[in-house]
Structure formats: structure tokens, C-alpha cells
Amino acid sequence: MTVWDRPEQPNRPVPLDRERIVAAAIALADEGGLEAVSLRKVAARLNAGPMRLYGFISTKEELFDLMVDEVQAEILPEEQPGDWREALRVLAHRTRQAALRHEWLADLLGGRPTLGPNGLAVTEAKLAALDGLADVDTVMRAVETVSAYFTGAIRREIANLRAERATGLSKRDWQRASGPHVTRMLATGRFPALAKAVYDGTDVDAEESFATGLDWVLDAVAAKLTRPLA
Amino acid sequence: MTVWDRPEQPNRPVPLDRERIVAAAIALADEGGLEAVSLRKVAARLNAGPMRLYGFISTKEELFDLMVDEVQAEILPEEQPGDWREALRVLAHRTRQAALRHEWLADLLGGRPTLGPNGLAVTEAKLAALDGLADVDTVMRAVETVSAYFTGAIRREIANLRAERATGLSKRDWQRASGPHVTRMLATGRFPALAKAVYDGTDVDAEESFATGLDWVLDAVAAKLTRPLA
């Protein structure tokens, strides 16, 4: 048997590791959303059988955890700004940007504790930003509050974005966008405050609205920080 | 053919409507989580074939929307308190309680715009609470900020609750609970602030932590409300 009829790598399966698997899964999710991620498709993208993955992962949920942790790495800023407020703001905005790059992140955000190395690093960064500025409990409460805010805000933003995309290209105008249904509902007069908000409200862009709410929450944190130290 | 051999209701299929379908789905979800809800099981619980449901629903996602809207009804308080702050606080707490009753709600919260009748009513209640206390845009921002906070907070709380439940009965102590992994990570010294938080932090119960963060956010809202009116 000469070199010519012998396959270059006789039956050598492609090497695999978590990194490659997660990368493939993320690529799939970026293209077609979370529900486009199936173990079969991930494996196929790596020229492997589906069962191969179970050497690195024991369940699909674990794959999701790994995906989230991978994205957390994108969130950590290269250097920590001095000001606690700036630090938290940057983390919030970078999380939002990550979610805009990987919309599926919104589906997973807050869904499970993030205990991976990068997830822990992000948490560490949040806590470190406030370290020493108040007692431990206040710091934790502050971090949790800010995180809860931007988790919720990002989820809503992505949810609206998808809804708008689905109902055709309409900016934020709810009423026409989501079809006659909301318009009809508003016309019933049962939701006066909502109607006023929809009709008289300014169409403010998502990033600004995110930033505004974030600033409010940071204001609140600031108020609680100064007190216990004085 | 006499009365005796004729079946009482000859082949009459069980009457069905959305209400019944949604109730069955919610029951299933309450028992076994969202992933226990399959169209086949819902239908079976109603003595019907799976395809029967498609007369009332055109996709499974719609069923989820209906489930969420149904639960929103539980959130609306019987009477609106006078104080805006109290109103928002009550709505937040009732949402949390609903999520504790129906844990699957946490998976859906903020995932899609809530355009059903009850969802709209809840939004109306939020907006109405602040109506007239500031310009429309400020009111919207306030409502969105508060909602983002408690959406995120509830999600995290349920996520932690599940994690604790999964790792055996451990209260909040993260480190031992989630196995040796976190302990080992903390021992590396790479997460000093996190370690301090975990070891020195007080074990505060979830409701109090929720309420505290909520109060902070409401403080922030209060600060923004008074200004534009003065």
C-alpha cells in the first residue's frame, strides 16, 4: 500500500476540546438563536458524532453554562477604572453589548448562577469596584441591585427588539407594530395611562434608556454608600 | 337502538377552550416545571388529542404567552393604594410571590412583551401609579427601571433557589453548596472581594434582600420625580 492510497490520517478522529465545542455552539447560536443549538448540529460542525460531546459535557445545560461563561470573558474590561461608578457602568454596558452581539445571551441571563471562571471574575470585578466603600452586606446588596437592573433591562430590550423584528420593521411604536391588537385595546379606554404613554411618549433609543435607568440605580447606590461610612 | 345500548354522550368530544387549556398547562408547569409542558401532555390531561389544541393555539409559544397572562391576573392587587410608592412596591412583591408560586414564571419573565389583557392591565397599573407625578417620559423610564429591577431580581432568586435545591439542602452558602468547585476557586486567591463577600457576608433572607434593593430603586425614582415638577 503506497502513500497514495493510504488516507493522510487513517481514521484519526478530529481532536476535540471544550473550547472548540463551545465555539461551535456559540457560532450556531449567533446564527440561529438558542434553539438552533442542538448537540447533533454542534457535533456535525466539528465532524464528529453527537455522542462524542458527552466526553466533555454531561448534559446540554452544561453546554449552555459554558457558552455563557465564554461570553462573560468578553464582558470583563481590559483595565479596571478607578471610580466605582464608572466600573459598574462599564460592566453593565459591556454586558449589554455582549447581549446585542449574542442575542441568545438574553435568554440565559440570570437563568442560572454563573459559577464558571469568567463568571466569577465578573462578579469579582463588581464586588471589587465597591470594596471598602461600605460594609460587606451593603456592597453585596448594591451589586445585586445593579445586576438585577441591567439583567432585567437587557432582557426586555432584546425581547422588544425581537418583537419589532417579527412584526416587520417598526421602530418602537408598539401600537401599530404589534398589529391591531394593542391599538384596539388602547381604544377601549381601559388603559388611559398606557395610552397616554404610548401616544405622548417620546421615542427614545434603547441605549439611552438603558443608560438613564442605570444612572438612577447608581444614584441610589451612591446614596447608600456614603451613609454607612460617614 | 334503545337507550340502553346507546352511549350517554355518543362520541361527544370534551368541550375545550383556552381557559381549560391554559389551566392544564399551568398545572403541569407547577408540578414539573416548564419543560414538563408538552402539547401532548396538556391535551392528554383534557382527554383530547394533541392536534385538538391547534384550534385554540397556533404554536407552543402562544401557549406560554397565555400562561404568563393568566398569572398576571394574580398580580393585580384588588385595590390600588394611593401612594405611588406603595403601589409599585405591591406590584413588585406580588410579582415575586407569583413567581414563587409558579417558578416557571421566572423562565418566562421579561422574555417576551406581555401584550395580553392582564399584562396590559399590570402595565397600566404601574403607569397609573405615577401618572401626573412627572412628564410622560420620566414616568415611563421610572416604570421600566423598577420593572427591570424586579424582573432581574426575581430571576436571580429563583435561579439560586433551584441551584440550592439541586446541590442538596443548603441555605445560601454558596461555597459548600455548589460543591468543592467554588471553594477551590475562592482558595486560589484570585477573587479576594468575592471571597470576603462569601465568608463575611451576612446570610440575609431572599425577601428582605429583594425588598431592600427595591426600596433603593424606589428612592432613585422618588428623586427624579420631584425634580421635574418643582
Add this chain to the structure above:
DNA sequence: CTCATGTCGATACACTGTATTTCTCCAATA
């Protein structure tokens, strides 16, 4: 060269959401 070992792929299973086809029964028409 033989044999054990451990890893990979194929196969299998129970289940999913949904499209399509088949059947059944009721009501209106001839």
C-alpha cells in the same frame, strides 16, 4: 503477534412540535 482497553460511532429509544391525511358524525338539501 496477541490481547486487553478505552474511545468513537452507529444504533436505538422515547419524546417533542407540528403537517397532513383519514374518518366520523351532524345538518342541510333533494
Add this chain to the structure above:
DNA sequence: TATTGGAGAAATACAGTGTATCGACATGAG
């Protein structure tokens, strides 16, 4: 009254899912 539509329920079908199991095979040791 007999027939024939037609509607709506049911059965079947399909492509796909996560995961358990099992058989084969390449590779190392003796």
C-alpha cells in the same frame, strides 16, 4: 327520508431532539 356536503376530531406521519447502550476498531502493553 335518503343523500351528500362539510366541519371538526383523530390518527398517522415526519423530522428532529437529548441521551443510553452497544458493537467495532485502533492503539497500547505483554
